[in-house]
Amino acid sequence: MGAIVVQGLGKAYKQYANRWSRLAEWMLPWAGQRHKLKWVLQEISFEVAPGEAVGLIGINGAGKSTLLKLITGTTQPTTGSVWMEGRVAALLELGMGFHPDFTGRQNAIMAGQLLGLSLDEVTALMPEIEAFAEIGEYMDQPVRVYSSGMQMRVAFSVATARRPDILIVDEALSVGDAYFQHKSFDRIRKFREQGTTLLLVSHDKQAIQSVCDRAILLDGGRLARQGNPEQIMDFYNALIAERENDTVRLQETSAGKVQTISGTGEATVSDIALLDEDGQRVEVVDVGAPVTLQVKVQARAPIPRMVLGYMIKDRLGQPMYGTNTHLKELPLADVAAGEEVVYRFAFPMNLGPGTYSVATAIVSTETHLVNNYEWRDLALVFTVMNMRRAHFEGSAWLDPAIDIERT
Structure with a gap:
């Protein structure tokens, strides 16, 4: 079993005014420092328990790749320490360590040995590596003729040819098909x-929420927040939308879940409910039953163009369905301050049994990155139960008409 313990980790690089300052510091060490420290990571501390899956997220430049290099030992920390137990397989920068003039097979052998495998072990595993990579005759061609996706296939196949105690994967998988x-x-x-x-x-988002038990958010080289993946991903998305405005806030719902709310507050969801056929509020719905999602929006300031969107997500936070009034060509123009707008979305509840949540967004276009008046996660939570239909598996009710012909 593998474990990772990171304590007070920090990384700084020396910045010199010019190359002569660097030379002077080296030649005249008694004359004092001639550099400034540029910190890319500071005071990072967390633990990953044996068997746990942790997602690391943050905007580009937040320090994610540097942190992984420190953890794997390819870069030395300025402060702090990293302790790991077990055999580690890491897939960091794409094709890291691959020689462009060597074939995929030769690079696979070298990469396997760098991971701690013997030559005999890599040779024995080679048929499995080839089969998983699925690049055919290119395995014996120079890596310089590979696409980025082919490099990733070989690198991942080698790194995972034998189950490691700890697997560290950077964003390299994103280049694959x-x-x-x-x-x-x-x-x-x-x-x-x-x-x-x-x-x-x-x-x-789906990869983090479906695979990981916990997520860690890096922002500006520091550990900004950690918690369950859905909560952290929602906070991360709100942070991106509100990078210029400090309007992201968290509040706990009556059910004990942490709700992320962001936006200018010029409009807000004053009430949201799921209604049955008789117009009564319900929290439990039968599979396939007709329902209406009713959302009341209160405008607190004049809004030239208002769009309301909603997203239904499963218990892991993965999207089941989402739309908005821009996509449906029903935006509202010139909403006055103090005006209340009631939206009703009617649809059959063709979801599988489980617990779901609704997120709402009040914006001006199809995205919350332009004018984000309010984005409210976990605005509504409801449960779908199968009360009348034959048992089925999955998260959607897609009951087929079946025709069978025997000859």
Whole structure:
């Protein structure tokens, strides 16, 4: 079993005014420092328990890749320490360590040995590596003729040829095609079931929420927040939308969940409810039953163009369905301050049994990155139960008409 303990980790680089300052500091050490420290990471502390999967997120430049390099030992920290237990396999920068003039097979052998495998072990595993990479005759071609996706296929196949105690994956998987991404995540999930500890860097919300137990948010080289993946991803998305305005806030719901709310507050959802056929509020809905999502919006300031959107998410925070009045060509123009608008979205509840939540967004276009008046996560929580239909698996009610012909 693998474990990771990071304590007070920090990384700084020396910045000199010019090259002569660097030379003078080296030649005349008694004359004092001639550099300034540029900190890219400061005071990072967290633990990853054996068998736990942790997602690492943050905007570009937040320090994610640097942190992984410090954890894997390819870069030395300025402050703090990293302790790891177990065999580590890391997939960091794409094709890291690959020689462009060597073939994929030769690079695979070298990469396997760098991971701690013997030559005999890599040779024995080579058929499995080739089969998983699926690049055919290119395995014996120089890496310089590879696409980025082919490099990633070989690198991932080697790194995961034998189940590691700790698997560290940077965003390299994002360059692969959809087929290989699914294949890679299937292997990662199987490793997790067998007890592998996972540290995953990704901007893919679904990947983080479906694979990870916990998420860590880096912002400006510091650990900004950590918690369950859905909460952290919602906070991260709100942070991106409100980068110029400090309007992101968290509040706890009556059910004990942490709700992320962001926006200028010029308009707000004053009430939201799920209604049955008789117009009564319900919290439990039968599969396939007709319902109406009623959302009341209160304008607190004049809004030239108002769009309301909603997203239904499952218990892991993965989107089931979402739309908005811009996409439906029903935006409202010139909403006055103090005006209340009631939206009603009627649809059959064709979801599978489970607990779901609704997130709402009041914006001016199809995205909350332009004018974000309010984005409210966990605005409504409801449960779907199968009360009248035959048992089925999955998160959607897609009951087929079946025709069978025997000859």
